[in-house]
Amino acid sequence: MIDIDHQINAVSRTVGSRVLDAGEARVITVSQTYPTDVDDLWDACTNPERIPRWFLPISGDLRLGGTYQFDGNAGGTIEKCDPPSSFAATWEYGGEVSWIEVTVSAVGDDKAQFTLEHIAHVDDERWTEFGPGAVGVGWDGGMLGLANYLASGQGLDPQESMEWQISDEGKRFNTLSSTQWRDAAIAAGEDQAAATAAADRTTAAYTATPE
Template sequence: MIDATEQINAVRRQLGRRVLEAGEARVMTISQTYDAPLEDVWDACTNAERIPRWFLPVSGDLRLHGRYQLEGNAGGTVERCDPPKSFAATWEFGGEVSWIEVRLTPVESGRTRFELEHVAHVDQERWDQFGPGALGVGWDLGLLGLASHLAADGSGVTPQESEAWMVSEQGRQFVTASSERWGEASVADGTDAGQARAAMERTTAFYTGAPTT
């Protein structure tokens, strides 16, 4: 498994807002640069045979206007696709609809910058309770899985191995650090520091089972 501290530090996390037809939405952006060529990262993110190796089993039609379903998680419709640069889709889960967009950019030395934007209407009560970490920790785990899958030294792990790692001490430390970083992003976005800290602790407890203070 990739070093947890190194992975946490390799990821950039930002928050913002966007006005949609249904009103103001929260925008979460998470990004990382991988030591892999653009075409390989694109294939890892769009190939139904590779996605389960680092994320979740997926079924459906992974083409423009096709429907997809991630096992035990979200499904949706592919709304835009510009291979090998970007794709966008609805993210439908628990009766709610949000939107994701993945953008890939080649950078120096044959590396690729992966950026995922998640746009969602989140009611204030739920935001106050858990903050951005409710979604953000999950995406951090996704980027960790992709990093492991793309590792040049072949150190990739299966999702099943990742589940076991999640309940290990290192896994709990990773989730805690991710939750803390999303709390910091929330403060940078204007949230009161005490409120952000309380939401971060509730999110950490949700993922790790640790008691809140």
């Protein structure tokens, strides 16, 4: 059984902004320390044979300048790569382009930290409706998958993963994640009532039972 509370509390979440050439962008950041070394964590995050074991099946040319595609999800171009420390890529989905930046760093002698920043131009209307949890809850699921894989060595079973998402346990995880993103938004200066309303809508979206 997954220790949901432990996993939720193991992740650091922040909300911020960054000025790009095209204007101001929203930035959400997730970070977690794992019981492995930098080389292994880097390989788990960049090896096309290992990525599906904790995230999604992936295809493409995973090198600087190459393109990638996650099955049923985003794709993009790898714009920067500095093994085993960091990479950056576009994140293209639904006709929109955003960016991810991933950093892997050592924590002491026997642990390593994974940090992901997702940078996106999000209009005020959509941000007001769902807040950072719109994508943050999804990234929390990725952090959970990586934690389980590194701890057990066992890969994801796609069918079991889908069933877990709609189970009571999965819904509780997504609810707690959404609440944490609400708190991160408030800590970043968002109005408490507005952040709470956005989180409630995000929670409803992530915990709805498919028809």
